[in-house]
Amino acid sequence: MAYSARVTTQSDEYGRHNVFEDSGYYEAQRPDSEIAEPEDRLAYDDAPVSRWHGGLDFGLLVLRIVLGVALGAHGLQKVFGLFGGPGIAEFARTLAEQGYTSQTTVLAWVGGVTEIAGSGLLILGLFTPVAAGALLAVTANAVYLTYHQGFFQHGEGGFEYHAVLAGVALALLFTGPGRIAIDVHTPWRRKPWPFGIAFLILAAGAVAVLITAFR
Template sequence: MTSSRDDYGRQNLFQDSGYFEAADEGTTLSQPEDRLGDEDDRSPQWHGGLSFGLLVLRLVLGGTLGAHGLQKVFGLFGGPGISELSRILGDQGYTSQTTLLSWLGGVTEIAGGALLVLGLFTPAAAAALLAVTANAVYLQYREGFFLGDGSGFEYHLVLAGIAFALLFTGPGGISVDTNTPWRRRPVPFGIAGLVLAAAAVVAVTFVFRR
């Protein structure tokens, strides 16, 4: 049996957690629907820990792949540049338009990474980066899971997993996308992004590996 002091302590703990929003004074909430209201009319709520965690994921994924894109397109950070990347793609089994594919991959990583860091058009950015990393997993899976001598796919799988998660969580409160439909209802946009990412992987495989 609990005392009123215990109940009061639990209530204060819940209110201090950052996931509690007090109702306006004089408002009676008799049903769950009264608290929720119309989902489309609700403004996004601030959840400090969740928003910060999603920001970290966006910075890690967007920053990492954005840097890889700069390596591919401009040869920065000791990267190969377009011509060398085109040759590498030829060695990996791509037989058609490897220069075009190099540009597509590099620009996608730069643009998608920048958008993800900003939290702008997050579903599109996450879907684009998911397509890039999923394609990398497809290329490397025959080499085994662990990196070892650099040939395993575990690294690409981790990045793909982050992109996949961000598709369905949305960008969080620390983002440009704060008051957008995909922030308030990320799941439908996540499903659409997943379909587009899968279609992009299939298209790259069949068009550039003929």
């Protein structure tokens, strides 16, 4: 008894003919040959979504927690005066000293609440592009305010600390939260690049508005 070597239709994506639907392996069909030569390799189209990457996912969780705890604590300092922080009134005065000329109290509330809310979402891995983009805007603005003091952190000067936090936020914006997150089944975890670009543009726009409209 003869069997056909082709087990799927010609409409398969990318012209590949899947032999085992659940295995991740496929058999390629050449148009000039009735019997195809199997390629013993994984079809990576779905692999990043369905496969567990223990080290990678744990590493992304660590980055989320580190960034979330650091900026969340700063937000609590600014809004509630916790951990020896300044509180809203003092933070608003600090913004005035840094060159902000209007709505300093409103900006103080916006900055502090953004740090708290963005950090909480980032730790949970919920709406990760929104959280990472918001924290990137906050840290990028901090870099702008301190870059004239030099790179190294000497006393109150230097922007190296803010630059590191901004770098982590930027990385998470394009890597996504990993599988240890509430966002595990969302489009922005499966394909973080388009969302990363969109929220990078929004973060840059927010920083531009702060610099041009309130200074």
